[in-house]
Amino acid sequence: MDTLHVNADTKTYPVYIGEDLRYDVNRFLSKTYTAILIITDDCVGSHYLQDVKQALAHDRVFTHTIPAGEEAKSIDIFYQLQTKAITCGLDRQSLILALGGGVVGDAAGFVAATFMRGIDFVQMPTTILAHDSSVGGKVAINHEQGKNLIGSFYPPDAVIYDINTLHTLSNKEVRSGYAEIIKEALLGDADFFHELINQRLASLTNRQLTDHIRKGINIKASIVEQDERESNIRKFLNLGHTLGHALESLLGYGKWTHGELVAVGLLFAIRVSEKSFSTNLPFDELYTWLKNNGYPLALPVIDPGDVLSKMKLDKKAFNSEVQMVLLQAVGRPSMAEVDDCALLDYLESFFEELTHRN
Amino acid sequence: MDTLHVNADTKTYPVYIGEDLRYDVNRFLSKTYTAILIITDDCVGSHYLQDVKQALAHDRVFTHTIPAGEEAKSIDIFYQLQTKAITCGLDRQSLILALGGGVVGDAAGFVAATFMRGIDFVQMPTTILAHDSSVGGKVAINHEQGKNLIGSFYPPDAVIYDINTLHTLSNKEVRSGYAEIIKEALLGDADFFHELINQRLASLTNRQLTDHIRKGINIKASIVEQDERESNIRKFLNLGHTLGHALESLLGYGKWTHGELVAVGLLFAIRVSEKSFSTNLPFDELYTWLKNNGYPLALPVIDPGDVLSKMKLDKKAFNSEVQMVLLQAVGRPSMAEVDDCALLDYLESFFEELTHRN
Numbered sequence: 001m002d003t004l005h006v007n008a009d010t011k012t013y014p015v016y017i018g019e020d021l022r023y024d025v026n027r028f029l030s031k032t033y034t035a036i037l038i039i040t041d042d043c044v045g046s047h048y049l050q051d052v053k054q055a056l057a058h059d060r061v062f063t064h065t066i067p068a069g070e071e072a073k074s075i076d077i078f079y080q081l082q083t084k085a086i087t088c089g090l091d092r093q094s095l096i097l098a099l100g101g102g103v104v105g106d107a108a109g110f111v112a113a114t115f116m117r118g119i120d121f122v123q124m125p126t127t128i129l130a131h132d133s134s135v136g137g138k139v140a141i142n143h144e145q146g147k148n149l150i151g152s153f154y155p156p157d158a159v160i161y162d163i164n165t166l167h168t169l170s171n172k173e174v175r176s177g178y179a180e181i182i183k184e185a186l187l188g189d190a191d192f193f194h195e196l197i198n199q200r201l202a203s204l205t206n207r208q209l210t211d212h213i214r215k216g217i218n219i220k221a222s223i224v225e226q227d228e229r230e231s232n233i234r235k236f237l238n239l240g241h242t243l244g245h246a247l248e249s250l251l252g253y254g255k256w257t258h259g260e261l262v263a264v265g266l267l268f269a270i271r272v273s274e275k276s277f278s279t280n281l282p283f284d285e286l287y288t289w290l291k292n293n294g295y296p297l298a299l300p301v302i303d304p305g306d307v308l309s310k311m312k313l314d315k316k317a318f319n320s321e322v323q324m325v326l327l328q329a330v331g332r333p334s335m336a337e338v339d340d341c342a343l344l345d346y347l348e349s350f351f352e353e354l355t356h357r358n
Numbered sequence: 359m360d361t362l363h364v365n366a367d368t369k370t371y372p373v374y375i376g377e378d379l380r381y382d383v384n385r386f387l388s389k390t391y392t393a394i395l396i397i398t399d400d401c402v403g404s405h406y407l408q409d410v411k412q413a414l415a416h417d418r419v420f421t422h423t424i425p426a427g428e429e430a431k432s433i434d435i436f437y438q439l440q441t442k443a444i445t446c447g448l449d450r451q452s453l454i455l456a457l458g459g460g461v462v463g464d465a466a467g468f469v470a471a472t473f474m475r476g477i478d479f480v481q482m483p484t485t486i487l488a489h490d491s492s493v494g495g496k497v498a499i500n501h502e503q504g505k506n507l508i509g510s511f512y513p514p515d516a517v518i519y520d521i522n523t524l525h526t527l528s529n530k531e532v533r534s535g536y537a538e539i540i541k542e543a544l545l546g547d548a549d550f551f552h553e554l555i556n557q558r559l560a561s562l563t564n565r566q567l568t569d570h571i572r573k574g575i576n577i578k579a580s581i582v583e584q585d586e587r588e589s590n591i592r593k594f595l596n597l598g599h600t601l602g603h604a605l606e607s608l609l610g611y612g613k614w615t616h617g618e619l620v621a622v623g624l625l626f627a628i629r630v631s632e633k634s635f636s637t638n639l640p641f642d643e644l645y646t647w648l649k650n651n652g653y654p655l656a657l658p659v660i661d662p663g664d665v666l667s668k669m670k671l672d673k674k675a676f677n678s679e680v681q682m683v684l685l686q687a688v689g690r691p692s693m694a695e696v697d698d699c700a701l702l703d704y705l706e707s708f709f710e711e712l713t714h715r716n
């Protein structure tokens with residue numbers, strides 16, 4: 001088992017990563033709680049809920065299962081979860097335990113952040129992608145008019161990552177999670193990046209999964225620790241997301257995963273970086289690795305103008321020019337404002353290149 | 359104008375107290391905001407909203423009026439306010455300004471705490487009682503099953519107290535606010551307590567109002583600063599509230615104000631303190647002052663057993679015995695667990711005494 005410690009601005013919390021930790025979850029709780037409410041979704045719950053419930057060996061463990069998928073981050077389910085917490089008699093010395101991916105973590109975390117003005121919160125991520133949301137303290141639900149618009153900064157009290165719960169993930173979900181790990185490597189660790197692109201996702205061992213998740217978390221944590229409030233360097237974490245989010249919104253959620261579109265966004269950020277800094281970056285290596293590992297790189301025909309409009313609508317970019325994270329080198333990110341004309345050019349030639357290569 | 363500074367655990371914020379500050383509100387904002395949303399209720403709004411809006415002299419000021427009263431702290435109105443903030447195009451560099459009493463402060467504060475994971479929040483309290491909720495950083499809405507169950511700790515960025523907005527308060531509201539000021543004096547400052555009980559509420563000057571609110575805030579702030587998370591000495595602020603809350607819940611909200619019942623609770627806490635510590639406390643002086651200032655001290659007949667049950671249900675007391683704040687002397691509070699039999703005796707003789715005196 002690997003243990004690391006993340007410093008949030010209000011507390012330091014441990015992240016445990018290893019095999020079969022779900023059978024031993026009690027060992028990782030730092031307190032005795034008056035009651036524990038496990039929140040999970042109907043997919044994950046059917047695989048792992050009983051294991052965790054049994055391992056807690058507590059006579060006041062309650063469970064609540066929400067539907068799998070982004071729709072569960074609604075105000076109605078938020079209120080249902082609050083009702084559940086009250087009905088079960090949770091108090092300020094109780095715990096909410098999120099068993100699932102990013103959606104469960106976000107929704108359960110926001111309930112923990114706001115139930116009686118905040119109670120303890122432990123995450124047990126069951127996707128690779130959730131390694132990302134388990135660091136940084138962001139919890140939120142969606143508003144009909146936008147994702148994650150209602151939320152808080154509320155770091156967990158512990159993260160317990162059972163690597164064996166990742167074997168039930170689909171290939172799509174593995175790809176989605178690894179796009180964020182690739183992003184973290186590009187931001188902070190050139191050696192790690194090269195290690196990753198020499199690795200086939202289909203043949204990952206538990207030891208490799210553990211290493212990769214730990215390294216990804218470490219890079220993200222070191223960025224977040226320097227900037228708990230997303231004002232400056234935290235923006236680096238948006239590498240690949242300027243185009244990624246715009247594509248998600250244009251192509252609709254569901255067919256491509258978040259990470260798959262972030263992967264396309266990473267390629268784009270690398271191309272723009274090469275042109276902006278007149279330098280060579282490992283575009284070809286990343287492209288080949290993505291292709292070999294089944295990432296969908298053939299996008300439908302999209303108008304670069306529509307993409308630009310979406311980029312400008314992104315809630316993090318109310319300025320007139322689009323802010324992008326670029327790379328001066330692997331491991332050396334920087335922010336740049338890219339004017340609309342240049343961005344349109346970049347988008348056009350990037351889409352052409354993707355079509356041409358396919 | 360008086361200025362004081364409150365240290366919350368995440369920031370220090372100023373409290374400005376003085377006459378006609380609403381005409382000058384711009385001067386007290388520390389930043390230039392992209393947009394400002396004023397949240398008020400239909401009572402306060404009709405008196406002061408235009409003054410504040412004009413004084414802000416900003417081309418993106420929006421307003422939203424919620425119904426006056428506790429019912430406005432609902433999940434539905436919370437969501438409406440989030441929708442309003444989105445529709446008006448508020449972003450992370452925008453401000454929510456709460457113009458009103460405790461309900462407006464709580465509801466608007468919780469929206470500010472959770473909109474895009476937290477934006478700036480300024481309070482303009484328009485009741486005396488709200489001096490209490492403007493310190494301590496508690497913001498919350500109600501759940502159908504209990505008050506303030508959904509919320510956060512989220513201190514404001516500034517509190518702007520225009521003393522002249524207090525002249526539209528009813529006598530009941532003045533009494534309600536002063537009960538909390540009396541409580542603060544009992545907790546922290548014997549001289550202040552004696553000053554207060556030599557003062558008739560009907561003849562308060564603006565200078566006295568300013569002084570009393572400032573002293574009350576100072577006492578509360580010094581307690582909260584030592585304990586931002588309500589685990590230890592912050593509990594002292596519940597002086598008078600153990601019985602006060604139980605009576606509120608038994609007698610129904612509305613006929614008696616919160617502060618009026620806290621006043622009865624203060625008398626009770628003093629009597630129990632006298633018996634527990636075999637000491638003399640200013641019960642008679644406080645009783646006479648409350649009587650002379652129109653506080654309703656003649657309660658309907660209540661079964662002490664019902665009161666005890668309510669006390670035990672209080673969300674802050676899940677232990678088997680009721681915790682009460684007692685006074686070893688004026689200015690020297692301490693916590694005590696009072697066993698059920700003793701508490702029943704105290705309640706019975708206290709209710710008899712009230713009936714007898716009336």
